[in-house]
Amino acid sequence: MSGKVYDQQADPALDMAESTVQAGFDPKSWDMVGSLNLSRQLPTGQVLLDLAAAGRADIVVLTADLGRPTQVIQFGQRYPERYFNFGIAERNMIGAAAGLATTGLTPVISNYSFxxxxxxxxxxxxxxxxxxxxxxxxGTHSGIAMGFYGTSHHCNEDIGALRTLANLSLVAPCDANAIRAAIPALIDHPGPVYFRVGRGRETPVYEAPPSFTLGGSNRLREGRHATIFAIGNLVSAALEAHDLLAKEGIELCVVDCYSIRPIDQAAILAAAKEHGILFSAEEHNVTGGFGAAVAEVLAAAGAGARLVRIGMPDAYSVLGPPTHLYRHYGLDGAGVAATVAKALRAG
Amino acid sequence: MARARKNVTDALLAEKAKMIRRETVKLTDLCGSGHYGSSFSMAELVAALYYEFLHVRPAEPRWPERDRFLLGKGHAAIGLYPVLADLGFFSSEELDSYTRLGSPFGDHPDMTKVKGADFSSGSIGHNLSVALGMALGLRLQGSPARVVCLMGDGEMAEGQIWEAAMAAGNFGLANLIGIVDNNRVGSDGEVARIMDNEPLAEKWQAFKWQVQRIDGHDLPAVCAALDWALNGAAAGPRLIIADTIAGKGVSFMEGTWQWHLGYLGPADRDRALAEIERGLVP
Structure with missing residues (x-):
């Protein structure tokens, strides 16, 4: 399931007519139009096009000058009358989405999470x-996916802020197929929904759209020593860690805990009971984030299990290429494996 | 097709404006603090909107074709509730719970609790964005409804207002109407001294809005401007700058910032009510 080589083939649905990178350019060159090819795990626009093609005339799409990087431009090209670009005016866009919703439409905002x-x-x-x-x-490009763009373009605080908002459902589909499952599954949910997603360059986890329900989770690997509950990029890292640890005789159960609020309490408590130790993994500040949500479940139930929270430290990220940052913060497969092995040996 | 007006008399509108001021004083009595100044300044505007222009159905508050009214200056909700009660969205007895534990009626309007409130407010600067979203949605669905957002002049300092103004102008929203209740005062004093917003008309015109400026207490002028804004043909959004007087109708409050928020003890309350009953002094 994991480790699928990421597809560099041009997206056939991508309209390259506006690209300035034409014949005669170096094959490695890309401009704003071609950049969409680099983010193949962010299919929001195509998912919304599919819903529209299936008869959903109520869907309107909003962005704040980020229709290309967040990949909803395709919807705007096909349905310009149902696509609203607000310019760089996020708060105005959010208010307008609320107004649109009161008229019976289903607004979908696509924008950088930060x-x-x-x-x-x-x-x-x-x-x-x-x-x-x-x-x-x-909310796209969450965590430290923007790497060397720096702190203004990192988002390690959104889970902490959003999970205190009553009425809001918060989910984190971890790759393109998870997004293909998540948006149709929740498009008719009666309240507001926030999808926390990455930049679109994540290692794919799923070969087909998985099961996706509010409060659910997907158990991807079995393991008899401990369970890791991961979200986002950390799901693929946890799968890699599973394989690395297997060589050392450690069997790690891996769960994609995509529903952050509500959270799969039953799965967390069952893992706590089974192993006495569990891990949370997120590309977010460990303070107030997904791991904190797991901790709340354990503490409230008096589960008495040890929780090791893997994530960003309570500090602003240094800058660098994203893959270097993941290695630096122990958020890649090797880093997760090392943290798990160390904790289990200490236990 | 021309939109219907109710063609009520200016005398009736003046009576309704009086009612807004009178009920504001009475409701403030229930809780010991109230926004007299900004309720009084908008009284003629709200009376003319609801009794002459807006298409609403009190028995069907969520009627899809209704005109929407958003009170960006949500702290003046105390002046809106009596109108909604008088029109029959709810009974005036319900309003006796104003601000009491669990009441639908607080200092700011709440769309989840108050029938007839088209959106909630309280955080200044939000509602014009919501109104433009409503206008986009209604236009997309071919609705004849208008969306009216009444803002304060202090609200002009919020950056989000200008985000919304720019978007509405660029989207060419002819079903969106803004009104600025230009009463010239805020919490800390005179708006011009806190953060001057002039030249205001030119700002909005630069954002592709058509603008009229009127005396917001002159009912014939208010009705003429609202007729232009709601019923006339236009290619884009329209704004009425209504020059008003904070605390209008009670001599010791008129033109003061000190009565933006306050409370009248019984003797002063009766003095204010007597002045309100006498009507506006031109």
């Missing part, structure tokens, strides 16, 4: 969550 969830937090709270409006928000 501007959507962090800048827009109060607007999301007052205008979308409090009135419990059917707005879907896709």
């Amino acid at each position: 501007f959507l969830a962090l800048m827009g937090l109060e607007n999301i709270r007052n205008d979308i969550c409090y009135p419990n409006l059917k707005v879907r928000m896709v």
Whole structure:
């Protein structure tokens, strides 16, 4: 399932007509149009096109000058009257999404997570969550996926902020197939939904759209020594760690815990009971994030199991290429394997 | 097709504006603090909107074809509730619970609790964005409804207002109407001294809005401007800058920032009510 080599073939659905990189250019060159080819795990636009083609005329798409990098431009090209680009004005966009929802439409916001969830937090709270409006928000490029773009373009705080908003459902589909499952599964959910996704360059986890239900999780590997509950990029890292640890005789159970709020309490408590030790893994500050949500479940139930939270430390990330950062912070397969092995040996 | 007006008299609208001021004083009595100044400044505007222009159905608050009204300056909700009660969205007895534990009626309007409130507000600067989203959605679905957002002049300092203004102009939203209740005061004093927003009309015009500027207490002028804004043909959004007087209708409050928020003890309350009953002094 894991480790599938990421597909460099041109997306056949991608309209390259506007690209300036034509015949005569180096094959490695790319411009804004071609950049979409680099983010093949972010199929939001195609998923929404498929829903529209299936008769969903109520879906309208909003972005703040990020229709290309967040990959909803395809929807705008096909349905310009149902696609609203607000320019770089995120809070206005969030308010307008609320207004659109009151007229019976289903607005889908697609934007960088750090501007959507962090800048827009109060607007999301007052205008979308409090009135419990059917707005879907896709926050992309979460965590440290933007690497050397720096702290303004990192988002290690969105889970902590968003999971305190009453009425909001918060999920983290970890690759393209998970997004293909998640958006149709939740498009008609009666309240607001936030999809926390990556940059689209993640290692694929699923070969087909998986099961995706609010409060659910997907158990991807069995293991008799401990369970790791991972989200986002850390799901593929945990799968890699599973294989590395197997060579050392450690059997790690891997769960894609994509539903952050509500969270799969039964799965967490069962793992705690079974092994007495469990791991959470996220590309987010461990303070207040997904691991904290797991900790709340364990503490409230008096589960008495040890939880090792793998994630970003409570500090702003250094900058660098994303793969280097994942290695630096122990968020790649080897890093996760090392943390798990060390904790199990200490136990 | 021309939109229907109710063709009520200016005398009736003046009575309704009086009612807004009177009920504001009475409701404030229930909780010991209230936004007199900004409720009084918008009284003629709200009276003209609801009793002459807006197409709403009190028995069917979520009627899809209704005109929407958003109170960006949500702290003036105390002046809106009596109108909604008078129109029959709920009974005036329900309003007796104003601000009491569990009441639908707080200092700011709440769409989840108050029938007739088209959106919640309280965080200044949000509602014009919501209104433009409504206008986009209604236009997309071919609705004849209008969306009206009443803002304060202090609200002009919020950056999000100008994000929304720019978007509405660029989207050419002819079904969106903005009104600025330009009462010139805020919590800390005179708006012009805190953060001057002039030249205001030119700003909005630069954002592709058509603008009219009127005396917001002159009912014939208010009705003419609303008729232009709601019923006239236009290619884009329209704005009415209504020059008003904070605390209008009670002599010791008029033009003051000190009565943005306050409370009148019984003797002063009766003095204010007597002035309100006498009506506006031109």
